[in-house]
Amino acid sequence: EVAVGEQTAINVTLGEDHQELEEVVVTALGIKKEARTIGYTTQEIAGAQLVKAREPNPVNSLTGKIAGLTVAPSAELLGRPQLILRGSSNILFVVDGVPVNSDTWNISADDIETYTVLKGPNAAALYGSRGQNGAIMITTKRGTGDKRRVAVEFNSSTQIQPSFLAIPERQNEYGFGSNYQYAYTNSLYDEGNVNRRANIWGPRFEGQNVPQYDSPVVNGVRQGTPWTARGANNFRDFMGVGVLSTNSVAVSSSGDNYDVRLSVANNYQKGMVPNTGLNITNFNLSTGVHFNDRLKFDGALNLSLQNSPNIPQSSSGPESETYIFQVYGSANWSVADMHDYYKGPQGIPGVQQYYAEYGRGNNPYFVAYEWLYGHRKTDLYGYGRLSYKLNDHFNLALRSQITTWNQLRTERVPYSAITYKTPDLRQGDYREDRRNLLENNTDVLLTYNQNLGKNFTLSAVLGANARLFNYNASWATTDFLIVPGVYNFSNSKNPVQGYDFGADMTVLSAYATTDLTWKKFGTLGLTGRFDKSSTLPAANRTFFYPSASLSTVVNDYVRLPEAISFLKLRGSYAAVRTALTQYSIGSAYQQVTG
Template sequence: MKKMIGLFVCLIFMGLQVVNAQSKQISGTVTSAEDGLGMPGVSVVIKGTTIGASTDIDGKYSLEASPEDVLMFSFVGMVTQEITVGQKTVIDVVLETESIGVDEVVVTALGITREKKALGYAAQEVGGDELNTIQQTDAVSALSGRVAGVQIASSGNMGGSSRILIRGANSITQENQPLFIVDGVPMDNSNYNAGGAASGGGGIDYGNMLNDINADEIEDISVLKGAAAALYGSRAANGVVLITTKSGSKGKKGFSIDFSQSMGFERVATIPEMQKKYGGGTIVADEDGGVNGFATVTVGGQTYLHPQYQVDESWGPRYNPNVNVVHWDGFNEDGSVKETRPWVAPANDVEDFWETGVTSTTSIGINKSGEDYGMRLAYKYTDVDGTMPNSSQEKHDFKVSTRADLTDKLSVNGSITYVRTKAKGRPEIGYGDNSVGQKFFQWGQRQLDYKRLKNYKTSTGEPITWNRKSFTDPHPKYADNPYWTAYENYSDDMRNRFYGNVSASYEIIENLLVKGSVYGDYYNFTIRERTAVGSQATPSYYEAAREYSEFNYEGIVSYSKKIDDFDLSGLVGVNRRDVRYDFLRGQTSGGLVVPGVYNLLNSVDPALMNDITTERQTNSVFAQFAVGYRNMLYLEATYRTDWSSTLPGFENKYSYPSISGSFVFSELLEDITWLNMGKLRLGWAEVGNDTDPYNVQKTYEYNGDGAFMNKPRLGVPDDLLNENLKSETTRSKEIGLDLNLFNNRIDLSATYFDNRTFDQIMPLQLSQATGYASRFINAGEMTNKGIEIALGVTPVRTKDFEWNVMFNYTKVNNKLEKLYNDLESLDIQRAPFGGVFLRASLGDTYGTLWGTDFLYDDAGNKVIGSNGYYESTSDLVPLGSVLPDFTLGIRNGFSYKNFDMNFLIDIRKGGKFYSLSHMWGMYSGMYKETAGVNDKGNEIRDAVADGGGIRLEGVTGDVVWNEDGTYTVSNTAANEKYVSAAGWGARHYHGFGYPSAQSVFNADYVKLREVTIGYNIPKSFLNGIFNSARISVYGKNLFTWGLDKKGFDPEMAANGSGNVQGLEGGLQPMFRSYGFNLKLNF
């Protein structure tokens, strides 16, 4: 913390300068060299500032500038021009068509900028303007569909987490997320899912730590893969995402203010289809005292009908408006009957529980620049009213950045950001006591009116729930009232984060530069969770505090020189990384002594405590050398050695080399006018992935389950540590082709890559006789081979209209090549209630779902047993990988005069996911399929003898099992047997011996991810108050097509940023959002 404050003080002193300027009005017309017509929408900016204007429909502009200012005229596809103002008051400009689109520079490893055509590896950037066409909640999900080779999965929860994979998953058990670097600062991106949320087992998704990045401040994002990331050594196995934020620009004098205001509204978009014909309970036979399927009770001499309150299923009576019953809320507080109401479908159904979420975002950026300095001060305030009742989030984001030339040889720069995030009522996900999604879509009673459920407690604070234990006992049996959950059993959390950098560079002699930098990232994060007295679960209070800090100290010496036809550059550097993590948690035990008091001292039994501290250090040296010949041949080599404290002392040193090259063959084909640029490239690299602290030497840990004779207990960990553990290694190769054709009308980048990760760090299960559960070893090998294509096309470009299309295609073939000795599979995670496992299996794709499957005959028909239900395999078999076959993002951009429109389509093909909600929802009669009409035209819930029931599609036959586990099916015939709807629904539960594959679905989708319509207000309407103004409207996640199971979106099974994916244990709805945005510059 003191270090971060020190950085802040340095930045303040670095930015103290005052500038005065004389200005005058400049006007003119910008025309195209192609047709001589005026060009609307051309950006006219004073170099080194954000002060500027845009040309109107006739190509005319005007702005104030000083004689020493340089005006920059730029437009997509045209050559940028720079003109010094001098004594002129009228400046007319003719823009030429840009001939080559790859002379641009891109940001590469260590923040080094290089010409794109010189790179021997794939490089793709996304500009901040493109990212922020809509209001983005986080920088990770904003990349969805925008970068080839990148796969994104987002949870959709308020402040929830997102997962990003670059060229597939490389590690079986270690981190597969890339390294994120913001302005040189390596950012921690931990995902703190409470409980078993990551496996669908219940808990709260508190989001990625990367949510602390202000998307409005992003200048651009570069995604580094393979050889491009090798300079980051043991942290680069999964690629690197480089984020450059807006900063003060040195140059001409100027002052400007950027302002934006956005409002977004969020509503439920996708939930499972629920049946609307039958209410809660099970049919009560008349001989058991029932009437019309209801239970009866006599109070005060009067007999009442009532549903089975204690049952959390919906196999009850069919709706009948002529039948009146005592509903769950038909009681007075003294327990007497208050009213009866008709037995009908609810007027306010489950989707009405979620409210309209509202997000308000206000941003302001102040820029000040001079000849030898630049400063930027930015602030953003985000206020969220969530879709879950009693949920909210508030975020403050402050940033100051500055850079200055103190002398002709010495320059300094730096930035610091402070983010404070406070949230309340984040929804629990997965299968848990406080997961309202699990209660809504797995168990429940369908006659519930959710407006009435808002009456969730009595005047004395006692809970009122639909799931009464009995007519005379109002306490919850299985489920709390969802509003009780929202307002009494909520969580809250707060995070304070500082991150920033300060650096100084000195030019010793011409082109020889030495640079020293300090990069820091620090946060503290507190969480509180409560379960109130009166809840179905045991009352409790949980509190956790985390503190994380990482500081990197780096020194670099670089040199560049042009000698005849050769361009030479190189650098050497050193880095030291210090990381500390502290975790303190406590939880009550046995309940709460005093209701409503949430404090660890209010525990009935001694509170359970845990305190963890970890530290790690990595020391590194690295070097890079690059040479170019006649702008045609390029070669780059890098080398890095890391010494990691988390590995054994005798084997903690690992080296990571890379080499890449490119051949710009278009330099030899200058006569081919339509070929603006053509390049072949080749890259090879070796990078690593080390382990967590304290996985090497034997240690003891405190047992948080209580003390013995008032003494804390120590114990050995469950895992036997390995003193010979070494780093995972990923060896990558790639070859690619880049083409730019027809004056930037077509731009193609295609890459084939081959990644092989060996010496995998994985747990090996041990015999219980050893006293340990497992031991970490180096074993196993996994490959990722695939192609990625980024294709940009401009089909139409005229004076007033332009249409641009960008395709980003990724296909990855993943395979687990080796494990350990005769080990054939490794369980990554078990779904709640077992039955389905997420496994890494030899010879198969990583992350494969295993469960029981249908039996099939030779023609592919499902086999049905003599009881009329599906037959099942006796053993677990692979049901499909959770990874997609390919992803495709298609972005279309249209501009007409001052109007523009953009939309992004996100496509995923292949992969599977398992839905626990579907299994239990079918079991409990909640879903539409359980109340349909059969092929006879009768209700399937009618008795089979009365023409009801359901006939499953498939064949009957004789099944013979062979000794090797295979089977044969003979004497097949079409199934003609009808079974009861309730029996069919119940047999979706795998525990009864039926296929768990019934709840495994394809993860395909086509999503209209974003739509934006914007208008740049003409300068003539701004009356000189503003330099520019823009208003836009947007929609996000508007439509989804191609779902295997209607109402079940595969992104509902996105469980945080970890390796556990494809297991849905208690879904939250998917939401669509709409909003508008206003941007001003003055």
């Protein structure tokens, strides 16, 4: 202190003080810790780094960004990327510290502040058996820190995919047939032709006259026309231009005792297969309120609406355009002649398709516009957390989260579609696959932080969790249709076939974690969790799994060469258990029939 006295000016000289800001990462239960004290592997990446080059799915952006995480983006519309973390594909998703059931499409990339990948069982021990292989933690954006207190953010991008990166070459030297022979029969639909089954063993394309599907019939006899590879580029000519358009707007505000953010994002995809597309709209609301110095509330709500009139199929079957062209189709016909898929005399509107190879497969335009796979899904998740600061060392929090979604997928199989069904009467079908999920997690958390003298720092969490899970699914199909083009179960020619499946689960848990740091020499971390699961036998439903870790930053107490800026040693141990559950559930048909 300096006495002012009668002085009118005081000269102050600021001295340098070198201090390093500690990196903080979000760990299990959403707890923030200094990265240098963590005894297991974590890696964090900012969401802003991953939206410069847009991906259809936000998780696709993690490709090549996280060590040990393999991301295999799906080329299919609405296909979930395959994620493998240290050899396992069973990875837990956590949003703002709360586990969610995610198809990876139900969150907007523009709402993500950071991704943190917790690797291995130590990192996710406090999330129970479903986190035994690690977790991908997503922290969403909150209210603005702008001094003007209100901020508006708008993002828009459009990408065009004109073609595939690579297309396997196919031979276009021979047409379909067998024993190097082929001739379309005199009948309208080529019935009884023994030489049309295989697709590459027919005559060589040399311009010779061969009776074909569009050759003229004179006096009941089909004439020959030049045999050429007129459809060598059928697949490229059929596929269109893919479009990915993403638009989002967010309004955020904050004050001395509150923050709020509201965003709307739309993801539109136009498939390369004609008449396919996907529209996803996400609404996100997050808020926080400080009632006083001790009591505060924060929460978030996310609604995702998905809709597709038709999802292209990539299976090896007669409903897949890729299969039609690249596996089974020949080059002796041009796809340009297939646009009118009810063209006469072969075609009859609503009843019989027109196709050069009918009997072997389906007209690709007929599949694209008549054999439809619809998709609708409503996905909602959110949480609310109320926390109270008991004193300088203890904090008590109550948190409850809900995840729920309902999904409807339909399949409309038109008359004359070749399905490989037994018997294949080609009289159409209609199917519905309904799935509903509801999950609630409620936690009570008591946290403790204190310096123990001059040498030790202790932080601990004691918590309890109740997890309620309910899944219901139904799958039903007609057994051929009575009236063409009428897609409902009352139009089934034979009795409707239906399957139902339900799964309920309750898990009650108690857990604890503690970190003890000794000066700057090292940190010991311990966790333990008890689970009581309803999926296990009544006499043996409770199990315990612990973990321990030790870490030290050598730079803090050993002078190292300048070339080594940071050296950390760590080791960990964990014992995990499972509750005889599976991390994903399919349709009722799959669950019942296997």
